[in-house]
Amino acid sequence: MKILIMLFITLGASPLWAQTNQGLEIAKKADAADLGFESSQVKLKMILKNKHGQESTRLLETKTLEQVVDGDKSLIVFNSPRDVKGTATLTFTHKEGSDDQWLFLPAINRVKRISSDNKSGPFMGSEFAYEDLSSQEVEKYTYEFIKNEKYNGFNCALISQDPVDPKSGYTKRLVWYNLDQDYRLEKTEFFDRKNTLLKTLTYKDYEQYLDKHWRAGSFVMVNHQTGKETTLIFEDYTFKTGLAEEDFSQNSLKRAGS
């Protein structure tokens, strides 16, 4: 095995190969740095601001179950606006291929399998697309290392990510990984299908949980083309909550919304 790795490193000596590899390596290290949280729960407050500065608020709760072989599982429940209270989604992320997703409609107690194809669309009228909020699996992008630079006083690696899925709404994302703090993300810029800058996401108020897992206290997403803005505020993070596979079933989806 060691010999094989040595061989790869030697082969990787050509500059282009080295650069691509470095981006992927950092993405893998970032992923590895967050391994072992097992499960987490968090309350979310989403503040939507239009270009006139008018605000509206939504409340959600999410549960996540870490998966090692395949992508993570997650359950999202909407608490406000009141007319959609109880609406919930269950998502099984896959490292390759489409995710599996179910929607619970509380008015008629119906569970509906929905297409996860429409990932570029807005999530609840916000500036976040579904793909911005789904589990970020390493396999969903190809990587290119751009440069190291200082951001907010930290040493960061700037990496360009190209989505593998042609249904993504982006041609690329530019991501700043914090090299001083376990490769946590500091900023992401999103480029639309015409390759012009669409949105900037900044990660704020980081806290470290269980001496390992960095989580931002808020995400601020600014849409440069519409002037709209969405802030996501995370409250009451808990980890290793004892959640298991059976807490991510269609039955638990119904219970979450009832």
Place this chain on the structure above:
Amino acid sequence: MRTHRLWYSLLVLSLALMVIGSTNLNGQKTVEKDFKLELQLENRLFFNDGLYQGQARNHFSVALQPEFGLEWDEGRQSIVGNLFFRWDQQDSRRTHFDVRELYYQQVSDKWEWSVGLKKIFWGVTESAHLVDIINQTDQVEGFDGEQKLGQPMFHASIPSKRGTFDLFYLPYTPRRQFPGEAGRLRFPQEIAKNDVDVDSKLDSFYPSFAVRWSHYFGAVDVGVSNFYGIGREPLFKVGSAAEVTAFYPIINQTGLDLQVTSGPILWKLESIYRYAEEQDFAALAVGLEYTFGNIASSGLDIGILGEYLYDSRGALALSNLANDLFLGARFALNDTQGSELLAGAVIDLKGKGTFISAEGSRRFGDNWKISLESRIFSNIKQDQLAFFFREDSFVLLKVSRFF
């Protein structure tokens, strides 16, 4: 029968209280409480005068729907309640109260069970709900059959690697309420709830049983169900003088629902075979939904729906979906107001009529919602059951306030 329902609600409530008492609620560290209330003002305007005496054109009505939830034992035990009350200006039969849900539920790693009044939905297609049989339809509430009355039951759900098994014991069958004299969408003579008898000399307390297996493999979601007991749908007979008689037969119904989710396409199929001594029939709904997502990066989704509907009962199918094609489109703006519109038409393939329907809604502020709905009967031929409703096309405006 109203007293029976009340009796059942009380029974369930006292059962629930007994359970709470026995689990020492106060000893629990956290009891999560949840409350939601919807107040609804509705106005239905019928385009034409009614065919029958006493029918009004403009119907104003108010509905109130409080919901609550209690959860303790780290979510393993809960009580869910959901009540519904409507007052209708014109139709005294549409003024009604129902306990939509009131049940106690217990969940463990292996299975979950619940007792009380519940709402259960099965199925995948949009224009017909064939396999969905557990709850009685709230006929005065809506014409689409999506509004249901609470059903008393004992329900166990057992998940396994080979799918989920749901078992139901249904001790009582609520009867349908039909529109009153001033109401629209009714037959020539008014049918009172108690005019419709249960088969032979049995009563509403004749128990029903149901079982369902459901599973998912990759892109495929599948369910197979069987129901035995008092049918939820009355059997209608139209006499020589156009008088309509009806009763609830004992039935056995086997159902299949299947959905394949393949990229932007959902393939859907529902089919049932229902056997009663007086009548047996098969019905099928099959079709697809194709969604064009986030068109031109505007956030707009447009879904195109097409379904073929077959019912071996022919013209006397209560659903009026004997050999029809449903074509529809769903628009979702995905904006802050959650604006959406669903429009479609059910077209009889033998040219015996078309049923058009459209419903749209939009949120205002955080707590208000306005919905607009229309149902249109077009060119309905005489041998169709919907011929009785041919003058009952309407538009409905609904304003909801959520608390």
